[in-house]
Amino acid sequence: MPDAFEPKIVAFFCNWCTYLGADLAGASRLKYAPNARVVRVMCSGRVDPQFVLNAFARGADGVLIGGCHPGDCHYQEGNYKALRRFRLLQRLAEQMGIEPERLRLEWISAAEGDRVRTVINDMVEKLKALGPRRVGQGPDRPVKDLAEVS
Amino acid sequence: MSERDGLRIGVYVCHCGTNIAGTVDVRAVAESAAALPGVAVSRDYKYMCSDPGQDLIRQDIQKFGLNRIVVAACSPHLHEHTFRTATRTGGLNEFYFQMVNIREQDSWVHEHKGAATRKAIDLVRAAARRVARHRALEKSRTPIHPAVLVVGGGIAGIHAALTLANAGKHVYLVEREPSIGGHMAKFDKTFPTLDCAACILTPKMSAVKNHPNITLWTYSEVTAVEGYIGNYKATIARRPRYIDEDLCAGCLECIDACVFRQAKVPDEFNEDLSRRKPIYVPFPQAVPLVPVIDPEACIEFHSHKCKKTCVTACGERHAVNLRAEEKLERIDIGSIVLATGFRAYDARRSANYGYGVYPNVYTALEVERLINASGPTAGEVVLRDGRTPQTVGIVHCVGSRDENTNRWCSRVCCMYSLKLAHLVKERTGAEVFNFYIDMRTPGKGFEEFYQKLLSERVHFVRGRVAEVTDWALDSSEEGRLVIRVEDTLAGLFRRIPVDMVILSTGLEPQPDAGDVRRLFNISSSPEGFFLERHPKLAPVNTFTEGVLLAGCCQGPKDIPDTVAQAGAAAAEALALIDAGSVETDPNTAYVMEEACSGCKTCVPLCPYHAISFAQAARKAEINQALCKGCGTCVAACPSSSIGQNLFEDDEIFEESEGLLAYA
């Protein structure tokens, strides 16, 4: 089946735990589904709900947020802030018709390369079962004048 | 910036030998990048991190007038610094650079070349869009406080502290036991040279005590740490020993004078094989040689009715102070060496070996104490009933290399088992059996030591011991312990009766390693040993800058390796101190004043109290020196009026949109 559905996942990983966990999965040569694309942020607390909504609006089938385990955040408690926002996002996503499986928050430490593999594989499997996202293409983000920021 | 405005991106796709090129079609990635808006040059190259690879970037910047650089290679944690430097030395601001991880997070984790290549293409497209938004930034410099905190006073902490102090740096050495020395202080001899442990350790211990550059706090623990590389503040709680260290002369008369004529309290230092008094020094060579009163055992702390003969014995010195309280010390340091060591596996967990059930089953640490000339039996190897064992069985790998307990090899057990076999045979003339799974002797002089033991007629039986039992099948086994084992070389089951069993227990993380690692904001490996930044290239660094590792807290190792690592950690700390300052990424958050509505949402979010509210202007303000760059406030600001250098909203939007923009 050349045209089997391959879900697109945007993953926001914190620099100190989950991103390193993903690096460790690599160093350990663990193999997992190639569907996730990682955006590195310093802390899961940096993940603005807009990043998530925008990713969905631009065609992501799933969004994964990865942070340090509770108590382990490099900045003390950014992951709790992420959790708080995640709960809100879940409700919002639901109202927008985005199935709950499409949005995921996971605590993965720098030592848990195998968890990176399990979580991504599991998410891909669930998204494949769900199929492509159909509903609610969101509004365009107001783009700042390019010249202004360069 | 767009192409029209003169955006000129250079894209470099690294082969990393075959590490990347074996799974990712690097040529295809470079070709697809060449077609992206703003890309002026796109190349693939065998090793981008090599000198010629970096030169390529520098030359292209000049030749093609590049103003943005993207390198798709390994993890930014490995080479971001390298390529930023190349960008800078090529004449650009180093933050006009973006790194793409197509090795750890692509070629190494995927098998299908097509899919891995598509992923790399997406990631490069995202980076090219992101980098267009990058702004020129300056790194900031933080001065390094020249003092160092060393936590743990085993051989690792001692060696690191002395190295630093000899280089003229001030060291605070914090040890939680009443004396420094760690596990090594318990041994009589050390493998493979069989040199006397005390003879090499005690001089170093007294050197610590006497060094003008070392502040030694024993019986103390670090309770709080804050700050960042160069400027840490630590709080140390010093438990009361009830004997004033400054006043005590170390005569130990208070111990003799204690109303307890008989020592009744199990002696931890002797692995409970002997008893001590409520007032005691852990061992005769303890540093500092100042007694401690154990409030759990001392009657005065229970009934207040003791005659306090210790106080009387101390006399004019007035060193005994039964009202002493915990003291907090607050220190400023620039870097930290963690050397908290290991704990030995609890042999009770392997119930089939009968430890705690049969009195003649011992742990290796107990036997180390028995063998020790200053131990509970003054160096005689005798059983609890006073008999000298005629036959001794040493069981290797107890709590190591075992799916049910600990999976790792503890690295030192084969060698210390050989050491104990030699010493027990030497002291008792007993027949000694070693039961091993594999003999692991990879170290200088180690294999030679093994050969020596073979020639000493110590028996070696290959096989994991199934059980230690006192269930005799015939008269030769009566009243003895029987070791049941499958001898995998002879191919038969054997029952070997012995008088004494020694369990070679493995090395584990300290029980509180999880708390310690959180305190110092570092990570650990799955089994709990502290995680080094890179196993080969940064083995004593952690992901928290300025926090270094030495000794068994990082993983099981012998004394030579521990000392080498402690020296390396000291050298890393020295390098920081002598550089005087360290560069930090300018990833701080800042308030865009025009947009700030003064809602104060951000103020309580900051864990570093970097955000304040300027009453006059009714705007939030971020103190750049305090901000650590997590970006939590940026994500929370309802009016999008906080930005974060290096992680601007626009940059992240461009990146994630780039990922999803399929051609």
Ligand SMILES: Cc1cc2nc3c(=O)[nH]c(=O)nc-3n(C[C@H](O)[C@H](O)[C@H](O)COP(=O)(O)OP(=O)(O)OC[C@H]3O[C@@H](n4cnc5c(N)ncnc54)[C@H](O)[C@@H]3O)c2cc1C
């Ligand atoms: C039975 C046995 C025999 C051995 N024989 C040999 C041998 O012959 N030759 C050899 O080379 N190696 C031998 N080893 C290995 C050797 O013990 C280690 O290599 C060495 O002790 C490691 O030193 P360290 O300083 O890292 O840890 P440790 O010796 O464990 O010292 C750690 C110190 O840190 C302190 N500490 C822990 N946590 C804290 C905290 N939170 N705050 C403050 N202080 C803390 C502890 O009290 C301790 O003093 C043997 C090991 C065992 C178990």
Ligand code: FES
């Ligand atoms: S740094 Fe990982 S969640 Fe904050």
